Structures are given as C-alpha cells and as structure tokens.
Amino acid sequence: MPETRVGHAAGTAPAEEPTPLVEVRGVKKHFPLQTGFLASLFNRGETPAVRAVDGVDFEIRRGEVFGLAGESGSGKSTVGRLVLNLLEPTEGTVLFDGMDLSKLSEDEMRRLRSRMQIIFQDPLASLNPRMTIGEAIAHPLEIHEPELSEGQRRRRVLEMLEAVGMNPPTSYADKYPHQISGGQRQRIVIARALVTRPELIVADEPIAMADVSVRSALLDLMMRLKEEFDLTYLFITHDLATAKYVCDRIAIMYLGRIVEVGPLKSVYGAPAHPYTQALLDAVPVPDPRHRRTQPMPRGEIPSPIDPPSGCRFHPRCPIAQMGLCDVEDPQLMEVPESDNHLAACLLRAGPRAFREQTPPV
C-alpha cells in the first residue's frame, strides 16, 4: 500500500468484526430556505429549512454493493455527497475506515479523497469537452500522485482504458468526449474514477442516462471492476429493478429517512414497510401478463420543509393507526423472522410487531 494513505490500510488486520468502510451515524442535512426580509421580521424563531436528510444511520461493509433507493427528493443523492464529505452534515458523523471525516484537517481530507470517488449520472456534464479522454483520466493522477512521470501516467491511463473495455486503448486516448458514444463516455468517467485506485465508489444513478441497450453492459462492467479492483459501491438509484441485479444490501429512503434496510433478498422478498411494498409493486414489469397487487399510496410526497408528525408516511399509509402512527416517530427496528433486516414501522417491526405476531396454528 502506498505511504500516501491515511489511517490503516484496508484488509491488513482481519479482525473478527472488521470496521465497516463507511459508517453514517445520525446524519442530518438541512438546507436553510432563503426567506425575504419581511418574512424574517415575522418569523423570529427557527428559520425554515429543507430537511433533505433528517437522521440517517447505516454502514457500508467492505466489498459490498450497498444500494440506496428512493424517489426524487427522498435525500438519497444528498446522502451520497455527505458520505464523500462533499457536503458537511448539519448534525451527526460520517466515518470512513474508522476516521471521523469532520475531524480531519484539510490536508488529510485531500489525501483521503483518492480513496473515494463518485460517478455521476450525466457523463457529458462530468467530462471537460476540451480535454482529451486521456487527459481526463490522467487528471486525478496529477493531483493525487504528482510524483509519477509522464510515461508512468500514460501507462496508467492506457491500463484503465483497457480495464473499462475501450480497446485498443491507444486509439481512444487522444479522442474528445464528443467523438464517442454516450455509453463509452460513461466508461471513461468510470476509468477516471478508478485511476487513483479508490476503495469506495459512490455511483449516483450511473446508468440512468445511458441507452437501454447499453445499460446492462455498463452494469456488467461495474461489477467486473468491483472484483478486479476490490471496490465497495454505494449504488444510488431510483430504479429498483436494476438495484435487484447488483446490490447485496439495500436501504429505502422516504422524505430524508431510511424506512427499511437489509439484505436485498430479504427486503425484496418480504418488504416490511408499507412504503417499500408500494414502491416495489409500482415498478413497471416487462411482462404484459403481470398485474400490480398493492393499491398505490394516496396523495403525493409531502414537503420536506414540514414533514408529517410521527411516521412520515402515515398520511399515505394503508395500515396507519391513528393515535399511534401520527404521534410516535419510528426508528429502524428489527423485522420479525429476519436477519439484519430493519424497518421504521411501528406495526411491522420492533416490539409491537413481535408481540402481535400470530403464533402458527
């Protein structure tokens, strides 16, 4: 492992309970609203804020693909940026490899950056149109490994091009982004993200902009690279069908909170939270004989400025019990007869769910 790394290197001490690569503890991110002068005169109290992320806990284990799914405005992309310390949390802590990101000096953070990278949705917006593909991939090396010679850098760039299936690499290195297809551009973005040999990749809707017929090839590439480079993925997506093919564990977000988290098989096979159930059932299935089974939740997602009391899903929930669900704010609790599967539902998880489970006849 190169000396430039911060903290202990991954995988050197196989402890019984290895530290998760990422730990997110009680993280909140509130964006204060711009209020006018007059409004600020009358509104002496708390300034209203968009509660984009409002108390989120999870961990990402080394080598896993951890999915974060939800609808637009659920806060999933904000969580991705908080994990990378591109945004500072309003409250709570993010630990990377056991290190509290908020306690690192600027210099330490900069060195840590080479160990975590992000892939965005739109490859065209992520690439500088005036930089050749080779220059784009070399760029992170110039920052994080300035000691490399020009020749060494070039070699690393060509290696990466080959790794992402751009063959022969020499024929692509001097091209510009507009000279290649959209799917190829996303391959370049992936190559650039991997060139510093990071451990964590935050992939924010990485295939959403790609053409349908090239999506599966991109997913396959990402999974191959994960093995080849020992990566850990935070896979952020609105597409639950795609998540099924790549994630080991998944967390479902609603209005700034994680409402359910667990092994993919368990969450998809036996979703506990009524919101997860509806979300999974709403996914269009490419089979004309398939019919939806759940009634869709009524109404629309409430505003994250003033989320509902109690359980945030209660106004739309088909099983909500008034006097309970609109009062008590549920935390993530164990789902009966499950393994590492948690849900924030007072009726389907935690003590009440265990107590009220009907014994087998």
Add this chain to the structure above:
Amino acid sequence: MANPDILYSIRNLTVEYQTRHGVVKGVDDVSLDIRRGEILGLVGESGSGKSTLGKAMMRLRNGSARITAGELWFDGQDLMKLSERQMRDLRGSRLGMVFQDPMTSLNPVQRIVEHLTETMLTHEPEWTEEEARERAENLVERLGIRRERVKDYPHQMSGGMRQRVMIALALALNCDLVIADEPTTSLDVIVEAKFLDLLKELRDEFNLTILLITHNIGVVAEVADRVAVMYAAKLAEIGNVNDVFEKPLHPYTEGLLKSVPNIELDSGALYKMQGSPPDLSSPPSGCRFHPRCPYMMEEVCPVYEPPFERPEGASEDCRVACWLHHPHPQKVAIGA
C-alpha cells in the same frame, strides 16, 4: 380510408433533419396504422426517431425536421393537404399531445384554470366561460386533483399533477387521439403507476386512442395493446403486446427484452447487447441492426435491407423487418 377501424394511418413517412454533417433521416420510410380505441406503444432508444415521428404526426416541426415524403391520414383526412391554419385547429381539438416535461407546455404565469378555459374557448367558441370553467374543474377533479387546485400556477403542482392537467386538456376538447411522448419519464414510479392506471381508465371511459411513445419497455407491457419497436429511424417490429413479449421476432426486440431488468424474476445475469445505437448520419448498410446482431447472415444482412412483412405462420397483426423470418433470404438476396 378503406378501414374504418383505423384512426390514423402513416404511409411511407420520411422526415429529414439538416445537420452539420448533412441531411439525416430521422424517420425513414415508416408506415404505421393506429386503431381506434387502442393504446399503441412505440418504443425505441434515444435517436431512434420515435419522438420525431410523434411530432411529424401532428405536423409539428422538431427543430430543422421536415417531412420530405409520405402521407398522414387522420380519420379519413389527408393531413398533408391541410393548411397550417386548419392543422392548428385540429391540434388540441382532435389531436392532443402530452410531453415528457409538462412544465414546458404550460404557461408559468397563468393559472391552470385560465389555461384550460382559454384553450377550450379557442377551440369551442360557442361555450360560455362559465361552462368551460365548470368543465375544467370537473375534469381536473375526475383526474384526482382537488377542485380548488385549478387556481394554482403550474409551479405549485407536482410533476404528476401537471401531467394530469395536460391529459385533462386533451379530454376537455374531446380529442380522438392523444400522442403521449415519454409522459411518465420524469415521474417517480408510484406517480407513474397511478398515471398509467388513469390512462387505461380514460381510454375505456372516453374511448380515447393513445400513442404512447417511450423508451421504457415495462411501461409498454403495463398499458399497451400493441407495440411497435423503432430502431435507427425504421420500424423493426410490430405486434400484439402479448405476442411480442412472449416471442419477439426481431433480434433487436429480443435483445432489448433480455437486457431489461425484471424485478419479478430471480435475477440471473442480464443479456448484454453488443455495441451501441448507430449514428444516423451514416447508418449501417442493409439491415441497420446487422453490426449488433448475433444472428447476422454475412451474405444477406449487411447488403440488403429487409422488407417489413408478416412472417409465415405469424399472427395477423405481426410485422417484422428481419431476414431471419423471410422464407428465402438467400434467394431474395440473389434475385434482388
């Protein structure tokens, strides 16, 4: 028109774009019939020509696009013979359109109710303002939006609500055909599911005919009666949804169906299609899919363009442009 079941008939339509690289055919010799009361799904990837086709059907210009050949027949009327003024009357009154981003179709400084009544009064000048307003409120309510919300401005509504307002507009004027271009693409899945349910209900209730243009195969499976698949400005295949999904005939359709994740299946690996969609300024010779096709026949496919025909033994509604399903590809090739 000979067949009264057909509401809209596209005959050998070609639409050309002027680009920096010369003339590009965005739609190339496409023929398609839309039947009364059906939901026809038109699927294709970006650049396949599906949106260009949708706009051309309304004789709306999409950038530099121009219809250079073909006929458009709507309910027995030859649209290519209508003046721009007559065409404008038809749009909105009998041909409705719903786009991906309803924000661009609504006036940001006009209340929803004003937009609806104004449009209705333009097309139905004999109505009073009261009648139009009443009708607008009823429709909006029917589509699941509270009556009083018609006083909102577009930005005060969610994407799903705005999309329903666009549909309300088409219904308010008793449109016969609604061309919906990626209507659910900017919506979240739960809102999408509700919108698709609504489309089906409205089709049944108002006997609407809907052309649903989308890249999302799952959406087509959910609501369409028939599906047409476009690839590189041409139709690759058309048929009943059940037939096409059960046994796709064109290798492109087959690849597409196998590469789309299905949440209901116990996931094996997804099929990876070779290559990427072609650049239409220099489309591949012969069959346009041949460079990506796993069944490509060297002596035929790169050389000769396959006809769009019903394969022997296939169902009545099925058409496919593929040499694999032609009885004598070699013979045709030699004879051609």
